[in-house]
Amino acid sequence: MRKKSRKYIFVIGGVMSGVGKGIATSAIGKILQAKGFEVNPIKIDPYLNVDAGTMNPTEHGEVFVLDSGLETDQDMGNYERFLNLNLKPDDYITSGMVYRHVIEKERNLGYKGKCVEAIPHITDEILRRIHRAAENNGSEISLIEIGGTVGDYQNIMFIEAARVLKLRHHSDVLFILVTYLPIPDKIGEMKTRPTQTAVRMLNSYGVQPDVLIARSETPLDRKRKEKIAVSCNVPVENVISAPDVESIYDVPVNFERDHLGDIVLRSLNLKSRVRRDGLLPWRQFVSRVRGASEELKIAVVGKYFDTGDFVLSDAYLSVIEAVKYSAYKLGKKPSLTWINSKLYESGEKNISELAGFHGVIVPGGFGESGIEGKLAAIRFARENKIPYLGLCYGMQLAVIEFARHVALIPGATTSEIEAEAEHPVINILPEQRKKLSEGDYGGSMRLGACPARLKLGTLAYRAYGRETISERHRHRYEINPKYVEELERAGLIFSGLSPDGALAEIAELPRTAHPFFLGTQFHPEFLARPLNPHPLFSAFLKAAVKRRDSPRLPARRSLTPAALVN
């Protein structure tokens, strides 16, 4: 049997950044999956960072961790969620990775005395990585998103590599340009000129887009489509209208209104393999999103400042999505309120406002600032029996709060903020101590998927419904084993442990003490999927629904330690 040729779809952005290239790529993948094809998405980030681990999430967005532990861009999270895949390290490419490899190879005489140049050595390395990812995934269609915008200096090598691939495998390579059509207020009319210019620029690199996804506030009319088609040299049906939508989950459904799936397949000489509507489960999910009515009010307490024009929610994208999926499954509409914990410290905000929420989350974080405010929020949630979910730092701080106010360990803290603390109930992991002393920060945390065993009868066990789990990590500190017994005696349950029993992965309060108070050392949010919500988020939100539906008790400030756990 003749080996089927692999197909490659490149997604490139035109006009400006931030118009939803990552979601467009995820949606194209979803549609192709629904037509019966295996797709492997690849994200190319043109920056020189080797991975996203050292980047500040309030500038660049969330660092998304893969099973392997690779720290990547938030778009990888979008792909995983839309396509229900667990991506591999090969599926992520940065300029830093490519250049590092080429330079190291040169140092090792890997180029046998040749002059090493951007073209062809960098472009060859890019293509080698794209082919390797396709090969290792065994998929038929590689969907490659090139980060940045046409006209950037940084992504030129990637576009050049794509051009070369097209030259070699003409009918197997497709270019999709995600562009933007502004409607300036004063003019009130949709303008096509920036798109024409973007296409011209792409042409100057030797690349002609096959399909244009035209993002705009409103749908494109026939006239605009025709104008773009003629000026940009594409068939009119290949201009896809992509107006703003209420939720990102509408995007695949919307693209299909303009038959994007069939256009892509036809251009690649492929045919749909399914007769039924492969998008049906997705459509059902979308209608659940629309149908959700009663509001669930969740407070997310963190430290947020100096965000400039950055979209704050991007820093916690996976947490937001995880809450949504579980809420929609329960038929509820999540309403997240971002609370800057520092405002509790300064007194600008009163902690008792938390009584008005159905649940409180303290997400992951680093460093000292805002810590006392977060601890106050956790204490308030514990004492007032507000469902609480702590994610990584949110778990560590919950343990500190419990140690201070229930186990009565004075000055209990984490060695992250006080290296020589008398009672470091949270302490640095032994290997991390070594790495930090050597100034080795990149990729040096405890990263990626690790198994844990759950204790029968606990909240965690009831949520997962099984004894062994695997979750993704990103941390340097851990619950100090020296304090485990003392904390247990005071009533804290370590309901999840690493298989060797050495590391506590989940801490929770018994149901007799609190309706839902649980923190995880790992980041469950990385594994939440639209059609497969995460069990811990679902358990947390079920408790939030109970709080919502039951008559409210007046908020209490401080209880005696014994009353908290009995």
Ligand code: GLN
């Ligand atoms: N700062 C903590 C640690 O390094 C928690 C990390 C996190 O929340 N991702 O262990």
